Amino acid sequence: MDWWRDAACAHEDPELFFPVAVTGAALRDQQARAKAVCRRCPVIHPCLSWALQATGAQGVWGGTCEEERRGLRRGGVQGESALGVTGSA
Numbered sequence: 001m002d003w004w005r006d007a008a009c010a011h012e013d014p015e016l017f018f019p020v021a022v023t024g025a026a027l028r029d030q031q032a033r034a035k036a037v038c039r040r041c042p043v044i045h046p047c048l049s050w051a052l053q054a055t056g057a058q059g060v061w062g063g064t065c066e067e068e069r070r071g072l073r074r075g076g077v078q079g080e081s082a083l084g085v086t087g088s089a
């Protein structure tokens with residue numbers, strides 16, 4: 001996980017990425033704020049790849065919540081492909 005060194009969330013409150021609420025507007029709001037950090041993160045691709053392989057990963061990783069990652073796994077979509085990246089950098 002060398003990519004972690006460049007994680008945008010390293011400078012954020014970790015609790016933002018692990019919502020306490022399980023449903024409703026509070027959950028959606030917290031997830032949206034965490035995903036906004038992910039969208040400007042330079043390591044979103046390897047982060048999502050890791051999270052898709054780590055089936056026990058909770059919270060927001062790689063710009064996705066747990067439910068979204070379950071959907072991506074069911075669809076057979078892997079990390080960078082899920083983000084629309086087809087080649088390596």
Ligand code: SF4
Nearest residue numbers: 007009038041047062
């Ligand atoms: S993509 Fe999101 S969760 Fe992953 S390292 Fe970047 S900011 Fe953190």
